Amino acid sequence: MEPILKGKHIVLGITGGIAAYKSVTLLRLLVKAGAEVQVVITPSGKEFITPVTLAALSGKPVVSEFFTANTGEWHSHVDLGLWADLMVIAPATASTIGKMANGIADNMLVTTYLSAKEHVMIAPAMDLDMMAHPSTVRNLATLESYGVEIIEPAAGELASHLIGKGRMEEPENIFTRIEKYFLRRCDLKGKKVAITAGPTYEKLDPVRFIGNYSSGKMGFALAEECASRGAEVTLICGPVSIAVSDPNIVRIDVESAEEMLAAARKPFTEADFGIFAAAVADYRPESMAEHKLKREGAEDMTLRLVRNPDIAATLAAEKRDSQVFVGFALETDNEHENALKKLRKKNLDMVVLNSLQDKGAGFGTDTNKVSILSKDGTEKSFPLKSKRAVATDIVNEICVTDI
Numbered sequence: 001m002e003p004i005l006k007g008k009h010i011v012l013g014i015t016g017g018i019a020a021y022k023s024v025t026l027l028r029l030l031v032k033a034g035a036e037v038q039v040v041i042t043p044s045g046k047e048f049i050t051p052v053t054l055a056a057l058s059g060k061p062v063v064s065e066f067f068t069a070n071t072g073e074w075h076s077h078v079d080l081g082l083w084a085d086l087m088v089i090a091p092a093t094a095s096t097i098g099k100m101a102n103g104i105a106d107n108m109l110v111t112t113y114l115s116a117k118e119h120v121m122i123a124p125a126m127d128l129d130m131m132a133h134p135s136t137v138r139n140l141a142t143l144e145s146y147g148v149e150i151i152e153p154a155a156g157e158l159a160s161h162l163i164g165k166g167r168m169e170e171p172e173n174i175f176t177r178i179e180k181y182f183l184r185r186c187d188l189k190g191k192k193v194a195i196t197a198g199p200t201y202e203k204l205d206p207v208r209f210i211g212n213y214s215s216g217k218m219g220f221a222l223a224e225e226c227a228s229r230g231a232e233v234t235l236i237c238g239p240v241s242i243a244v245s246d247p248n249i250v251r252i253d254v255e256s257a258e259e260m261l262a263a264a265r266k267p268f269t270e271a272d273f274g275i276f277a278a279a280v281a282d283y284r285p286e287s288m289a290e291h292k293l294k295r296e297g298a299e300d301m302t303l304r305l306v307r308n309p310d311i312a313a314t315l316a317a318e319k320r321d322s323q324v325f326v327g328f329a330l331e332t333d334n335e336h337e338n339a340l341k342k343l344r345k346k347n348l349d350m351v352v353l354n355s356l357q358d359k360g361a362g363f364g365t366d367t368n369k370v371s372i373l374s375k376d377g378t379e380k381s382f383p384l385k386s387k388r389a390v391a392t393d394i395v396n397e398i399c400v401t402d403i
């Protein structure tokens, strides 16, 4: 699974505050995740951290002045603003925040900010009184109104030894915010997604069936999540009592596994992403009685069941390289091993494992707790969340796989 930051262009702005030393960790995290980072530092920033360290870690000369003094080389803030997929200023001092809010473009960093076409985040760091000063509060509100994302400082002991709000957020948390930003942006416009959901009912006679407790909620949440990102979604679902509201979702209702496979063939062949979230009955009665089975005379009864098609395995066997197919695995024991076996056997790219041992996970509930295993052997575990939030995590992973 490729990291979401791979190849992303990030301008890391560093200003003159003690917290500048933490920017080295942030820079390392970004570079390690595959981002291309251009450091822009203010003149006072250089008093706190040396450009040599930053250049060595980023693999690019640090930009600070409009010109390189000895060669006269011009650094174009306009080009940098266009190059950047994201600009992050960490730490952002009261002075830089004030200049940004008021368009005072007297250094390379603020001019780059004014030229930035994409998203800008700032991580303020200053003493608590400066942080609480009405001018800072007003400037931050102004920046927020311009669409700048403020990474709120934490409370704690400050460089002045005073205790209060003003400490720059930890680099690891800033890094997570950056990752989240790119994941949020990952839309599915122009992509086709096919999803199976819900249970299947296998008829015994006109009034009875073999089924299971699947509510379809996970599959529906995935359909809504994909549709909200602009995908064209086809949802092939067994008997469920939920409705879809998004007009980008085409719903096909089926009952049995055989019907589900027949209805799923075309959408899955055409899909960029396929998700098998249905709880398909593995067996069906060998035959369906045409009339209601009668109790009369029979003390006991033997039902003969035959194997249903494995929808995921059947459709994934014909998967093209460009397609990403995801299955679910509901396991009670040897979970990871069994989930990986399913991934390989069914030719899937990812398997979402939910363990019945986890409270709040699985059938009928509104929440789920999953681990996502990929065919490259990586695994990510997530905490208990609403099924909609789990759907966001799963779709994020699909987006990352697709990059």
Ligand code: CTP
Binding pocket: 196, 257, 276, 277, 278, 279, 280, 281, 282, 308, 309, 310, 311, 312, 313, 326, 327, 328, 329, 330, 331, 342
């Ligand atoms: N699946 C399917 N068709 C089937 C059975 C399963 O498409 N007939 C899909 C499910 O939608 C899920 C994945 O395969 O994405 C794994 O389902 P699961 O029931 O956990 O696996 P099985 O292969 O049925 O294995 P077992 O029940 O023996 O654990």
